[in-house]
Amino acid sequence: MTQPLAIVFYEKLLPGSQLANRLSDLGYRVQTINLAASVTDQVRKERPMVLIAELGLRHGDFCSVISELKRDPAVSHVPIIGYTALKNKKLQEAATKAGAKLVAADSAVLEQLPQLLEYALAVE
Numbered sequence: 001m002t003q004p005l006a007i008v009f010y011e012k013l014l015p016g017s018q019l020a021n022r023l024s025d026l027g028y029r030v031q032t033i034n035l036a037a038s039v040t041d042q043v044r045k046e047r048p049m050v051l052i053a054e055l056g057l058r059h060g061d062f063c064s065v066i067s068e069l070k071r072d073p074a075v076s077h078v079p080i081i082g083y084t085a086l087k088n089k090k091l092q093e094a095a096t097k098a099g100a101k102l103v104a105a106d107s108a109v110l111e112q113l114p115q116l117l118e119y120a121l122a123v124e
Helices: 013-025 036-046 062-071 089-098 113-121
Strands: 005-009 029-033 050-054 080-084 102-105
Touching: 005 013, 005 036, 013 029, 013 050, 013 113, 029 036, 036 050, 036 062, 050 062, 050 113, 062 080, 062 089, 080 089, 080 113, 089 102, 102 113
Parallel strands: 005 029, 005 050, 050 080, 080 102
Antiparallel strands: none
16 A cells, blocks of 8 residues: 655754654655745645645745645645644634645644644545
């Protein structure tokens, strides 16, 4: 059986690289991306089971990437889990409005990853 693919986008090494390792431990093939501009093309090309993304970028707006993916019928079904600082309520709300299935605090995303995946991948 083929392992499901998870794409992880991050700029900051932690918790990004830790998420990739944790997903591998959970049985996922993992592709990491460090450039926000390439996320849309990679999701369209690879059709992952889930996209996990750092929302707080140094330059740019990841919510626009989420919106673009959700407007594309070929990949709009891919659940997106975003993470950012707990105190960044404005960014959390913007990501949810853009189409992220779930937004978690970066301080908790690793600890709660199995539960977050279960929720994000649940068929509605």
